[in-house]
Amino acid sequence: MEQEGVVKKDVPRTEEQQWDKLFLSPSRDDLKKMGVDELRCIRNECMEAEVAISYTRRVAQGRLDLLKAWLEVEDTNPQSEQNDLTVLTDKLSTILAAHPRPSGIGHLPVFLSPGQNATEWIEKVEQVVNSQNMILLDSLEHSEIESMLSSLKDLERELSHKRRLLHKHIDSIQAELVRRYQSGEIKVDEHLQ
Secondary structure, eight states, X not given: OOOTTOOOTTSOOOHHHHHGGGGSOOOHHHHHHSOHHHHHHHHHHHHHHHHHHHHHHHHHHHHHHHHHHHHHHHHHSTTOTTOSHHHHHHTHHHHHTSSOOOSSOOOOOSOSSOGGGGHHXXXXXXXXXXXXXXXXXXXXXXXXXXXXXXXHHHHHHHHHHHHHHHHHHHHHHHXXXXXXXXXXXXXXXXXXX
C-alpha cells in the first residue's frame, strides 16, 4: 500500500521540484531546531539556487530589452526596408547597457557561475523566446513579438519573486547562525578545525 505524500526514490525529480523546498521559509523555531551543518547546507543550496535564478533572470531581461527595442524600431519605421536585424545589432551595446547595476557594495559571490542548476530555468526562457526567434525577429508578426514580450514579462516576474523568497530565506538562516555565534552556542574555534 502506497503512502500519501511519500516520494519514491526512483522517481526522477526536476531541479525546480528539488528547489521547491528552498522557497518555503522555515519558522524561527524550525531554524533553532536545526544543526549548524544543516543550516549551512540549506543556506548553500539557497545561494546556489539564487545564482541560477539570477542568471536566468538576466537572460530573460536581456531578451525583453531586445524585443522592446525591436518593437521600437518597427514603430518608428513601420514600412521601412531598413527594418532588419542590423538596425538592432547597431544599437546592441546601448540596449544591453540600459540597466546599470544598482549602487551599493554588494557581496562577494560564493558561486561564480550557475553551472547546471540554471538548465531548467533557461529552458523556460527558451520556451517563451528561443534563440531562433531572436534571429528571425524581422520575419515575425508584431502580434507574435507582443505575445512573446508578455510571456517573458510574466516569467521575469516569477523569477524575481522566487529570487526575493530565496534572499529572505538566506537572511533568516544567516540571522540564526549569527545569533548562535553571539550567544555562544557555536564556538568559532570548533568550526575552524
